[in-house]
Amino acid sequence: MKPGKAVPMNYHFTTTKAHFELAGGKVLEIFGAEALNTESTDPFKGNLDPAKFEAVIAEWGAGNIPFVRMEATTNLIGGQPSSMANLREVKAIVARHQIPVVIDASLISENAYFIRKREAGYENTSIRDIIREMMSYTEICYLSGRKSCNVRGGLIATNDIRHFEAIRP
Ligand SMILES: Cc1ncc(COP(=O)(O)O)c(C=O)c1O
Known part of the structure; x- marks a missing residue:
């Protein structure tokens, strides 16, 4: 994250947003219409809105969007998950603009569980295979x-040597 850059995301996490803004960047939350409706039974309120994403890319330019961030699940909207279909859609959009997915x-095991429970076609897929597929759409x-x-602690993983070299310092 650098000054003048923007990162679209389904929803922020407090410290993540603080660090992005301290670095001079902007956080753009582009969740769907049902995301903040606590009465809604929409199964995937953690989805990123693809139309809003396209609009953000048109407004900011892909060069000012260092990555798109998907939080799976979204802690601050109650642990709402995003679907595999949504992740696939996000990946299809970024593939045209060469924007990495982070x-x-x-909370990914919970997200994978909700995909298994709620998304057609994944009823018999293991949590492990669901997470593997999610990771296949992800650079970091x-x-x-x-x-x-x-x-304690945490992890950063990437399958791209360029990101590895950039992160290493
Ligand atoms: C989705 C998500 N990301 C990041 C964090 C931050 O974790 P930590 O306090 O270990 O840096 C949290 C903490 O609740 C979280 O829920």
């Missing part, structure tokens, strides 16, 4: 170990 995977994954993993 997943905050602190990080997590706080204190959530799903129940340990």
